[in-house]
Amino acid sequence: MLTSHRKQAILGALKRDGQVVAKTLSEGFGVSEDTVRRDLRELAAEGLLQRVHGGALPASPAAADFAQREHIATTAKMAIARAAAQMIQPGQIVILDGGTTAVQLARQLPTTLQATVVTHSPSVAVVLAEHAGIEVVLIGGRLFKHSVVAVGAAAIEAISHIRADMYFMGVTGVHPTAGLSTGDLEEAYVKRALAAQAAETVVLASSEKLHTASAYVVAAATAASSIVVEKATPVALTDPFVALGIDIVLA
Numbered sequence: 001m002l003t004s005h006r007k008q009a010i011l012g013a014l015k016r017d018g019q020v021v022a023k024t025l026s027e028g029f030g031v032s033e034d035t036v037r038r039d040l041r042e043l044a045a046e047g048l049l050q051r052v053h054g055g056a057l058p059a060s061p062a063a064a065d066f067a068q069r070e071h072i073a074t075t076a077k078m079a080i081a082r083a084a085a086q087m088i089q090p091g092q093i094v095i096l097d098g099g100t101t102a103v104q105l106a107r108q109l110p111t112t113l114q115a116t117v118v119t120h121s122p123s124v125a126v127v128l129a130e131h132a133g134i135e136v137v138l139i140g141g142r143l144f145k146h147s148v149v150a151v152g153a154a155a156i157e158a159i160s161h162i163r164a165d166m167y168f169m170g171v172t173g174v175h176p177t178a179g180l181s182t183g184d185l186e187e188a189y190v191k192r193a194l195a196a197q198a199a200e201t202v203v204l205a206s207s208e209k210l211h212t213a214s215a216y217v218v219a220a221a222t223a224a225s226s227i228v229v230e231k232a233t234p235v236a237l238t239d240p241f242v243a244l245g246i247d248i249v250l251a
Helices: 003-017 022-029 033-045 074-085 100-108 122-128 153-159 185-196 235-242
Strands: 049-052 055-058 093-096 115-119 134-138 142-144 149-151 164-170 173-175 179-182 198-204 216-219 226-229 247-250
Touching: 003 022, 003 033, 003 049, 003 055, 022 033, 022 055, 033 049, 033 055, 074 100, 074 198, 074 226, 074 247, 093 100, 100 122, 100 164, 100 198, 115 122, 122 134, 149 153, 149 185, 153 185, 164 185, 179 185, 185 198, 185 216, 226 235, 235 247
Parallel strands: 093 115, 093 164, 115 134, 164 198, 198 226, 226 247
Antiparallel strands: 049 055, 142 149, 173 179, 179 216
């Protein structure tokens, strides 16, 4: 079998089964595991899959920068943001992550809401600057321009002094076994620190992020108390999370 044919077969199996195992592929193709691993490396370099120990998972499609992501799945993001905004109660201290869905969530907060929002996203802070009832706590640090959020030791130190009721987390990969993941190491550390300071973590995830993985693990899937997805998301994608005891909120 030609290399190109093997790669297409690997991608087909990944789409069908949600994961591939290098040993199984090598036996099926009649080639060495080294050959399969080379195929996986090359496909990963093209952004077509995420390598994991022993095989690969689907790669998250959410790898574009902030400006590009503002124009991706906008209808789903709006619906998810509206549903998430309704979860916030008056008087709560909530953490809003960075990212385009979090910015939409900030825009959806009722003008009558009285609450405190903690964020390491200047974009979220700017949206809430005109909100009369929202106290904004802006976490500082080094600006990670790809996602327009503060990262680094200074951000993590500031986060450690906050206790919040809820954390609305944005990630690029949401997988029942590979966990919650993102494409940048420092961003993963900050998200983990934010989750540790909240009583509940709510993951905001449009359906294309479900059952995909990125390079840096934030936490196990069970770190999420809820996942907010658009209403049309197939139950086949959400049932594995329900089996883990995670609430699914349909937007």
